[in-house]
Amino acid sequence: MKLFKNLFDSLRPPFEKGGKFEKLWPLLDGFETFMFVPGHSTKKGAHIRDGIDLKRTMITVVIALVPCLLFGMWNVGHQHFLAVGQDAELMEKFIYGAIKVLPLVIVSYGVGLGVEFIFCIKNGHSIQEGFLVSGMLIPLIMPVEVPLWMVAIATAFAVVFGKEVFGGTGMNILNPALTARAFLFFAYPTKMSGNSVWVATDGMATVDGFTGATALGNAVEKGMAGVPPYMDSIMGWIPGSIGETSVIAILIGAGVLIYSGIGSWRIMLSMLIGGYVMGMIFNAWEANAYMQIPAHHQLMLGGFFFGMVFMATDPVSASQTATGKWIYGFFCGLLGILIRVVNPAYPEGIMMAILFMNVMAPLIDHYVIQANINKRLKRAKVAA
Amino acid sequence: MAEVATVEKEPLFSKKNRQLLKDPLDDQNPITVQVLGICSALAITTQVKNAVVMTLSVMFVMMAGNVIISILRNRIPDRIRIIVQLVVVAALVILVDQVLKAFVYDVSKQLSVFVGLIITNCIIMGRLEAFALANKPWPSLLDGFGNAIGYGWVLVIVAVVRELFGSGKLFGIELLGNATAKTGLYSIGYMNNNMIILPPMALILVGIIIWIQRARNTQLIESH
Numbered sequence: 001m002k003l004f005k006n007l008f009d010s011l012r013p014p015f016e017k018g019g020k021f022e023k024l025w026p027l028l029d030g031f032e033t034f035m036f037v038p039g040h041s042t043k044k045g046a047h048i049r050d051g052i053d054l055k056r057t058m059i060t061v062v063i064a065l066v067p068c069l070l071f072g073m074w075n076v077g078h079q080h081f082l083a084v085g086q087d088a089e090l091m092e093k094f095i096y097g098a099i100k101v102l103p104l105v106i107v108s109y110g111v112g113l114g115v116e117f118i119f120c121i122k123n124g125h126s127i128q129e130g131f132l133v134s135g136m137l138i139p140l141i142m143p144v145e146v147p148l149w150m151v152a153i154a155t156a157f158a159v160v161f162g163k164e165v166f167g168g169t170g171m172n173i174l175n176p177a178l179t180a181r182a183f184l185f186f187a188y189p190t191k192m193s194g195n196s197v198w199v200a201t202d203g204m205a206t207v208d209g210f211t212g213a214t215a216l217g218n219a220v221e222k223g224m225a226g227v228p229p230y231m232d233s234i235m236g237w238i239p240g241s242i243g244e245t246s247v248i249a250i251l252i253g254a255g256v257l258i259y260s261g262i263g264s265w266r267i268m269l270s271m272l273i274g275g276y277v278m279g280m281i282f283n284a285w286e287a288n289a290y291m292q293i294p295a296h297h298q299l300m301l302g303g304f305f306f307g308m309v310f311m312a313t314d315p316v317s318a319s320q321t322a323t324g325k326w327i328y329g330f331f332c333g334l335l336g337i338l339i340r341v342v343n344p345a346y347p348e349g350i351m352m353a354i355l356f357m358n359v360m361a362p363l364i365d366h367y368v369i370q371a372n373i374n375k376r377l378k379r380a381k382v383a384a
Numbered sequence: 385m386a387e388v389a390t391v392e393k394e395p396l397f398s399k400k401n402r403q404l405l406k407d408p409l410d411d412q413n414p415i416t417v418q419v420l421g422i423c424s425a426l427a428i429t430t431q432v433k434n435a436v437v438m439t440l441s442v443m444f445v446m447m448a449g450n451v452i453i454s455i456l457r458n459r460i461p462d463r464i465r466i467i468v469q470l471v472v473v474a475a476l477v478i479l480v481d482q483v484l485k486a487f488v489y490d491v492s493k494q495l496s497v498f499v500g501l502i503i504t505n506c507i508i509m510g511r512l513e514a515f516a517l518a519n520k521p522w523p524s525l526l527d528g529f530g531n532a533i534g535y536g537w538v539l540v541i542v543a544v545v546r547e548l549f550g551s552g553k554l555f556g557i558e559l560l561g562n563a564t565a566k567t568g569l570y571s572i573g574y575m576n577n578n579m580i581i582l583p584p585m586a587l588i589l590v591g592i593i594i595w596i597q598r599a600r601n602t603q604l605i606e607s608h
Contacts, residue, residue: 147573149573150575161588165591165595183579186578186579186582187577187578187579187580188575188577188578189578190575191575
């Protein structure tokens with residue numbers, strides 16, 4: 001560590017105020033705080049600082065995402081070899097998947113951090129670490145066959161219009177990763193839905209009976225008959241966006257987030273309840289084959305769990321109050337299943353629901369706080 | 385009489401009159417600063433041709449309306465002035481509508497109700513109320529022209545971006561190649577951006593123009 005410390009100390013002078021690279025200060029600062037806890041102290045107000053600052057928070061979420069990423073890589077390979085009808089070893093599948101997935105990760109981080117650096121240098125901010133998580137989330141919610149240039153455009157769009165126009169990290173109304181996905185979904189629907197993008201085939205001949213559709217795509221047409229068995233849906237060896245398929249891998253991440261206190265268990269739990277309630281309502285209604293999928297199975301499909309654990313709990317765009325979190329989460333789940341089932345053109349109902357609730361979150365908070373104020377005012381009057 | 389004579393001597397393009405032309409282009413732009421006429425800006429900017437036709441239509445209605453109202457300004461009773469303005473604008477819009485139908489029928493069909501809706505374009509009523517009612521015909525004409533150009537340049541820029549990236553064309557010419565036959569850029573995997581055709585993206589594009597404009601012209605930034 002001493003080596004790095006000396007390196008940064010020797011590098012610093014030209015970047016400081018008045019130096020040659022004064023404008024590039026955020027760049028150095030950003031890298032230095034990666035390695036070391038910042039040395040500066042607060043100038044006013046509270047002087048107690050928690051060891052866990054934004055950078056540590058973000059890294060924890062990235063760590064929580066690692067199981068999804070690893071499983072996603074394996075699953076990409078697994079689906080590929082299933083589709084072309086070849087046998088392959090575990091490592092073979094994993095390496096194939098890694099070759100497919102890593103470029104997406106690199107493009108997402110490269111473009112996103114690039115845009116962020118430009119804004120920081122232009123505005124003279126120090127670099128905020130918000131994109132560390134978004135950059136990892138974006139590839140995980142993409143179909144494996146999405147072209148890289150589309151990912152680049154979507155990432156740039158999401159960082160600029162999802163975040164920077166509102167004032168950067170911590171000020172955004174919408175979840176940037178979901179903004180990127182929503183942008184792609186509306187801009188290039190043929191590359192974000194349908195049957196040809198979820199499984200990498202490399203143009204090879206596929207086995208008989210292969211469709212390439214996701215579980216939700218099949219469910220629309222065939223209902224329960226098109227849905228993979230319950231255990232497969234939980235384990236996640238089914239086609240889908242890269243990181244979203246395995247409930248097990250996501251739950252490991254959820255454990256990390258809840259244990260470290262970074263993800264809100266209230267939002268996760270209430271969203272689960274909301275989705276389950278809507279699933280039960282559809283089960284009772286049974287107007288078409290899609291609605292007959294049991295609620296507990298419905299929740300295991302598509303991006304429900306991934307959205308619940310990693311998207312809805314985004315501390316910036318979610319509700320801030322405890323009561324608000326319950327309401328927010330509940331409606332995320334409820335609307336997610338509602339959109340997914342009622343409008344089969346939008347299998348990404350969860351994405352729409354979370355983005356919609358992101359917009360509603362400040363409103364929810366406003367009324368929760370107002371209700372509390374009113375309650376206390378009433379109490380004050382009674383006492384007087 | 386002497387006083388009238390001095391006013392008559394004011395040159396046609398005095399500093400004040402030039403200001404009438406210049407202000408709406410930047411400092412008082414109807415779309416980006418006053419945020420009027422957004423509805424039509426979102427609806428008809430998917431093609432540059434439509435945007436240009438729309439701009440010309442609005443320009444005609446605005447200039448003619450301004451002049452007519454300005455001539456009548458001392459005879460219009462205050463209480464019914466809105467009705468009078470509406471009658472004038474509606475008559476002009478019907479004229480424009482008929483001309484479009486007669487000479488550029490396809491564009492007229494694409495613009496559909498938005499030609500008729502020029503009547504409700506806030507920019508036109510706004511200029512009649514705020515300017516023509518209190519000024520002489522010549523400055524009113526310049527004011528109408530200036531505002532139409534201010535409206536038009538935003539429209540055309542938005543339309544250029546939307547048509548180029550949304551359908552790969554400009555004025556209907558396939559600049560980027562043919563999307564269905566996969567020629568030009570499309571042969572290497574480029575695709576049209578469907579989102580840019582949707583109205584929300586037009587709003588974002590107008591937002592970008594406002595952003596750039598305020599970054600350059602800092603006196604437009606509200607202080608709070």
